[in-house]
Amino acid sequence: MAVPILYVAAVLTACLLVHVDGQSLVTRKFPHNMKVTGALPKNLRLDPALKSMLELRAPAGFEAEVLMGGYKFNDTDHLIKALLHDSYKAKVAKTLKESYQPLDQIGTMVLDYMFMRHILLNMNSISGHQLSTMKNAMVQRDTLCFVALKHNFEKYIHVDRKLLETKAMGEFRDAVEKNEVYQDIVQKIPIPKERPVPVSFLAPMFKAVIGAVYVDSGYDMQAVEESILPLFKKKLIASSARSLSGTRKSCEAYENPANSSSWSFDPSVTE
Numbered sequence: 001m002a003v004p005i006l007y008v009a010a011v012l013t014a015c016l017l018v019h020v021d022g023q024s025l026v027t028r029k030f031p032h033n034m035k036v037t038g039a040l041p042k043n044l045r046l047d048p049a050l051k052s053m054l055e056l057r058a059p060a061g062f063e064a065e066v067l068m069g070g071y072k073f074n075d076t077d078h079l080i081k082a083l084l085h086d087s088y089k090a091k092v093a094k095t096l097k098e099s100y101q102p103l104d105q106i107g108t109m110v111l112d113y114m115f116m117r118h119i120l121l122n123m124n125s126i127s128g129h130q131l132s133t134m135k136n137a138m139v140q141r142d143t144l145c146f147v148a149l150k151h152n153f154e155k156y157i158h159v160d161r162k163l164l165e166t167k168a169m170g171e172f173r174d175a176v177e178k179n180e181v182y183q184d185i186v187q188k189i190p191i192p193k194e195r196p197v198p199v200s201f202l203a204p205m206f207k208a209v210i211g212a213v214y215v216d217s218g219y220d221m222q223a224v225e226e227s228i229l230p231l232f233k234k235k236l237i238a239s240s241a242r243s244l245s246g247t248r249k250s251c252e253a254y255e256n257p258a259n260s261s262s263w264s265f266d267p268s269v270t271e
Contacts, residue, residue, distance in 0.1 A: 043102060044215055046077040046084075050098050054089050056080050059156040066151045066209070071227035073216050078103075082212035085159035085201060100208035107211030111139055114225055137183075138232065145198040146182040147231055148206040149173060157205055164199060171196035181234050 050056070058076035062083075063069065073079045086099040115138045119131060137143065148154070149172070154164060175185050175196045189195045210228055217223035 040215070044078075044081075044106075046081040047098050050093060051077070051080065054093060054158075056084065056158065059083065062156045066148075066153050066156065067213075067227050068151070068230060070230060071213055071217075071223065073212075075216055078212040078216040079209070080158075082208035083157045083205065085157060085163075085205065087160035087163060088158040090160070100205050103208035103211035103215065104204040105211070106214060107207030107209070108139075110210055110214045110221070110224055111207060111228075114221070114228065115139065118225070118229065141200075141203040142185075142195070142198065143182045144203040144206050145172065146176055146179075146185075148202060149176045149198075151231060153206055153209075154202065159201075163201075166199065168197050169199055172198040
């Protein structure tokens, strides 16, 4: 576990360095596609005995539908582990229980870095408050669940399906189908406790897949950005425009990316 966590921390330190210009943060670019190799920590590997016992296979079509063809796993065991909930065939697994953890913890760190970097590289000037607001809007639980369901993530996970058949989950699915981005739900239902709520494990499992891409690629952040950022394209534009509503020029840049040099939705930004 120490290898990927320490590596993410090092990348965060190197790539998110900024300097203060008045009250705004101004970006400074650093290379971040530093692919590394090394032995994989045991708790990131799928137990072969459990894989055989539960007859686990990488779901066909996942990479094409959920990742939109943006990434192909070198070792599908990473994907299988990310999609495994400990409720799946629990009576069969017994003491050999294993799940998407700790890939979700790695995915959390990678996701935070990815969005922070993307925001910083695509804005000429941004306040600390705006940066925090935009990033938090992207990584909160319901936003991640919304994006996951938009790409039919739930049909591929290994889980006791009864956990997905709740009334609340059905209401959340309906909301996803009727809205383009999660902010649309927020605007229509301003009181948080009245909004539909997804199952609690869906967001961590989605983050586990992001962590799995990072690990499978040899801890290559460039590979993560190229495969994951496109899933959030509509969300990024909507979130950025609304978070920067007090800055007309910046807001227009995010709402009309094709007409502005300050925004470029290119997930493969290189320095």
